[in-house]
Amino acid sequence: MLRTRGARLGSQLLPAALGLGPASGRAASGARGQEWLQPAGYDTGVKVYNSLTRRKDPLIVSSADAASWYSCGPTVYDHAHLGHACSYVRFDIIRRILTRVFGCSVVMVMGVTDVDDKIIKRANELNVSPASLANLYEEDFKQDMAALKVLPPTVYMRVTENIPQIVAFIAGIIASGHAYSTARGNVYFDLQSRGAKYGKLVGVVPDPMGEPGDSDKRHAGDFALWKAAKPQEPFWASPWGNGRPGWHIECSTLSSLVFGSRLDIHSGGIDLAFPHHENEIAQCEAFHRCPQWGNYFLHSGHLHVEGGEEKMSKSLRNYVTIKDFLRSASPDVFRLFCLRSSYRSAVDYSDGAILEARRLLHAVAAFVEDARAYMRGQLAGGPVREDVLWDRLGRTKGAVQAALADDFNTPRAVDAVVELIHHGNRELKAAAEEPRGPRSPAVLGALVSFVEQFFETVGISLAERQRAAGAGSPAALHSVVEELVRFRQTVRRFALAAGEAAGEARRRQLQERRALLEACDALRRDLSAHGVRIKDRSDVSTWELLDPRTEDPKAGR
Ligand SMILES: Nc1ncnc2c1ncn2[C@@H]1O[C@H](COP(=O)(O)OP(=O)(O)OP(=O)(O)O)[C@@H](O)[C@H]1O
Numbered sequence: 001m002l003r004t005r006g007a008r009l010g011s012q013l014l015p016a017a018l019g020l021g022p023a024s025g026r027a028a029s030g031a032r033g034q035e036w037l038q039p040a041g042y043d044t045g046v047k048v049y050n051s052l053t054r055r056k057d058p059l060i061v062s063s064a065d066a067a068s069w070y071s072c073g074p075t076v077y078d079h080a081h082l083g084h085a086c087s088y089v090r091f092d093i094i095r096r097i098l099t100r101v102f103g104c105s106v107v108m109v110m111g112v113t114d115v116d117d118k119i120i121k122r123a124n125e126l127n128v129s130p131a132s133l134a135n136l137y138e139e140d141f142k143q144d145m146a147a148l149k150v151l152p153p154t155v156y157m158r159v160t161e162n163i164p165q166i167v168a169f170i171a172g173i174i175a176s177g178h179a180y181s182t183a184r185g186n187v188y189f190d191l192q193s194r195g196a197k198y199g200k201l202v203g204v205v206p207d208p209m210g211e212p213g214d215s216d217k218r219h220a221g222d223f224a225l226w227k228a229a230k231p232q233e234p235f236w237a238s239p240w241g242n243g244r245p246g247w248h249i250e251c252s253t254l255s256s257l258v259f260g261s262r263l264d265i266h267s268g269g270i271d272l273a274f275p276h277h278e279n280e281i282a283q284c285e286a287f288h289r290c291p292q293w294g295n296y297f298l299h300s301g302h303l304h305v306e307g308g309e310e311k312m313s314k315s316l317r318n319y320v321t322i323k324d325f326l327r328s329a330s331p332d333v334f335r336l337f338c339l340r341s342s343y344r345s346a347v348d349y350s351d352g353a354i355l356e357a358r359r360l361l362h363a364v365a366a367f368v369e370d371a372r373a374y375m376r377g378q379l380a381g382g383p384v385r386e387d388v389l390w391d392r393l394g395r396t397k398g399a400v401q402a403a404l405a406d407d408f409n410t411p412r413a414v415d416a417v418v419e420l421i422h423h424g425n426r427e428l429k430a431a432a433e434e435p436r437g438p439r440s441p442a443v444l445g446a447l448v449s450f451v452e453q454f455f456e457t458v459g460i461s462l463a464e465r466q467r468a469a470g471a472g473s474p475a476a477l478h479s480v481v482e483e484l485v486r487f488r489q490t491v492r493r494f495a496l497a498a499g500e501a502a503g504e505a506r507r508r509q510l511q512e513r514r515a516l517l518e519a520c521d522a523l524r525r526d527l528s529a530h531g532v533r534i535k536d537r538s539d540v541s542t543w544e545l546l547d548p549r550t551e552d553p554k555a556g557r
C-alpha cells in the first residue's frame with residue numbers, strides 16, 4: 001500500500017498563479033452551446049482540424065517560442081502496443097513539423113497515470129505494490145518511445161506526485177459551484193451546473209453509462225473527481241476523507257499547473273474525446289472560470305488490426321507489443337507507415353502494410369545512394385535534364401509545404417517527395433544509357449539534400465540508416481570491409497574482362513572465369529545478411545552498411 005500523504009490545500013495551486021485570464025480574440029461559430037474564440041498570438045500558418053469546431057482552423061498559439069501542448073500519457077500497467085505507438089509517433093511527427101517547418105517551439109507536458117483501477121487490479125494479480133508496477137511500466141514506456149525515436153515531452157508529470165495539487169484543484173471546482181461532495185467521501189462534478197456547455201467538444205452528448213443502483217451521485221452523468229478509498233487500495237488524505245483522484249481531474253490539474261488557464265494544443269487518441277477530454281474541459285473552465293481553456297483539440301485515429309472493427313487493445317488481446325515489433329522491423333519503417341496516412345484517420349496494421357513501408361524506405365535510400373554515386377562519378381552516364389529537375393524540385397518544395405500546412409497532411413507530402421524521386425531516377429536512368437557527356441552533379445545534390453532534409457524533419461534519418469549497423473563498430477572493421485569489397489571488385493573486373501576476347505578464346509575464358517563471378521555474387525548475398533550491401537554498377541562496386549531491420553528481406557537477392 002502507498003504511503004498516505006497529507007494534502008496541503010490551496011498552498012500549491014493558487015488561482016492567481018494559474019490565472020492567465022481567458023483566451024482573447026474574436027469569436028467563431030462551431031462548438032455546441034457556445035462560440036469558439038479564435039485565440040490571439042502567433043499564427044503558425046497551419047490550418048489544423050480542431051475537434052472543438054469540427055473544421056480546420058488557423059493554428060494560432062500563444063507564442064512562437066513556447067506553444068503549450070498537453071498530451072494525455074499512458075496508464076502504466078502493462079507493455080505498450082503498436083496502437084499506443086501509432087498515436088505517439090503521429091503526434092511526434094506533428095510536433096517536429098511544427099518546430100522545424102513552421103518555426104514554433106513546443107513546450108509539451110505529458111501526464112502519466114500511475115494510479116488507476118487497471119494498475120491496482122494488475123498489481124494485485126502479480127502480488128506487487130501498485131507503485132512498483134507503475135514505476136516498472138512507466139520506465140518501459142519511456143524506453144519504447146525512445147526506441148521509436150519519439151522525442152520526450154518537455155516534462156513528464158506523475159499523478160501520484162501531484163495529489164495535493166489535484167485536491168486543491170477539486171476544492172476550486174467545488175468553490176466555483178460546479179462540484180459537490182457526498183457523505184460517503186466522494187466528490188462529483190455537477191453536470192447540470194454546466195448546462196449546454198457540456199458537450200462543446202463532442203457535440204452530441206451520449207447517454208450516461210448505466211450506473212450502479214447505490215451510486216451517491218445526484219445525476220447519472222455526474223463524474224467522479226475524488227473517489228473515496230476502498231479496502232486494499234492506495235489512498236491519500238483529503239478534506240473529503242481518504243481516497244484517490246478520478247481520471248479526468250488528473251489531466252486538468254497537471255496541464256493547469258504548468259500552463260495556467262490557457263492551453264494551445266491538447267492531444268490524444270480519438271477514444272479520449274469523450275468522456276475524458278469533454279470532462280477535462282468542463283473541469284478546467286469551471287476552475288479557471290473562463291469561457292475557453294483549451295484552444296485546439298487534436299485527435300488521432302485508431303490503429304486496427306487488418307480486417308478487424310476494433311482498435312488494437314490490451315483487453316481485446318489483438319495487440320503486438322512495440323518490443324516485439326522492433327525485433328524484426330526498424331522504427332523508421334513504422335514511422336513511414338504512420339506518415340502514409342493522415343494522423344486523424346483509422347489505419348489498418350498488417351504485415352503487407354509494413355512491407356510496403358519497408359520497400360518505400362528502401363526505394364528512397366536507393367535513390368539517394370544512386371544520386372550520390374552519380375555525383376561521385378561512379379555511375380557511368382551522360383547529362384541529365386537539369387532544367388526539368390530544378391523545376392520539379394521547386395514545385396515539390398512548394399507542394400510539401402502546402403501539404404504540411406493543410407492539417408499536417410503527411411501522405412500528400414510523402415507522395416510529392418516520391419514523385420520527385422521518380423523523376424530523379426528517370427533522369428539517372430536516361431543518363432546511364434547515354435554516352436558520357438557533361439554531368440550535372442549539382443542538381444542531383446540538391447535533390448539528395450531536399451529528400452534527406454524532408455525525412456530528417458519527420459524523424460527518419462537516411463544517413464543514420466546507413467550508419468546504423470556500423471554504429472559502435474571500430475573504424476578498423478570499416479576498413480576491412482572496404483578492402484574486401486575492393487578485392488572483390490578486382491576479381492570481378494578480371495572475370496568480366498573475359499567478354500572482351502574473341503571467338504573460341506572468349507568462350508573458354510568466360511567458362512573458366514564464370515566461377516569467379518558466381519563467387520562474387522555469393523559474397524554479395526552473404527554480406528547483405530550482415531547489413532553490408534554491395535552494389536555493382538557495370539564494373540564499379542560500392543557498399544554501405546544498413547540496419548537489417550529496415551531492409552526488405554527479399555531485396556537485393
Ligand atoms: N489502437 C490504438 N490506436 C491508436 N491509439 C491508441 C490505440 N490504443 C490506445 N491508443 C492511444 O494511446 C494513448 C494511451 O492510451 P491508454 O494508456 O489510455 O491506453 P488504452 O486506451 O487503455 O489502451 P488499451 O485499450 O490497450 O488498454 C491514448 O491517447 C489512446 O487514445
Ligand SMILES: [Zn+2]
Nearest residue numbers: 072073251276
Ligand atoms: Zn488526459
